[in-house]
Amino acid sequence: MYINQLSFGAHQTLRTDASGMPLEWLNATQVAKLMALDMVQYAYGTIVHHLHGGINARTGIQSEFEIPAIIGTKGYNNHLHKQLAHYVPPLNNQTLFKRDQNMCLYCGDVFPKYLLSRDHVTPLSQGGADIWRNVVTACKRCNNHKADRTPLQSNMRLLAIPFAPNYAEYIFLQNKNIIADQMDYLVNHFPKKSPFRKFKA
16 A cells, blocks of 8 residues: 655646557556556656555565656557547536636626536527537526527627537546646647647646
8 A cells, every 4th residue: 555655736647548648637546556567658747746655575675656747558549549539528517617717608707616507509498409519608697697598599699619628628627736747748639729728838
């Protein structure tokens, strides 16, 4: 069992496959296990944790792992790459609000999450779907005013076009504490017109 002796805040490590495709966020213990199993092909970026484990009975040396911001694990899955190229992440309010940066896409104000809601641009009652490209973050006031109408019907201007995040953008949306090394890495996997490119460190 590993004990976290020193950590760089609550940061997780970004795991990629051998080709560099971002896959998921791991905690320090998960990374240490992959390192112990010799599954890590490369490590990159700031050290975010120092872990100390048990003491070897023969040598008296305590095991130690430096946990980097990014690791690449061995193996490449061509089928997975094809799946991720067309991946549509699950839609939930937390990720939706983060996509829209807690901004109401009607009035343009930023709100705490408890004052936000999911709005269907084309209402479900008018044939709209509950999908990324038809939902936006709206403050409760604007959502109530728009009611069961389209923006045109309610005379409300939509400030941005809703979009479905790609897999790298979805990984970005899943972590609250991304450091510069990780952000620079993820940005290279965002579409050229991604609004998240502005967060590059």
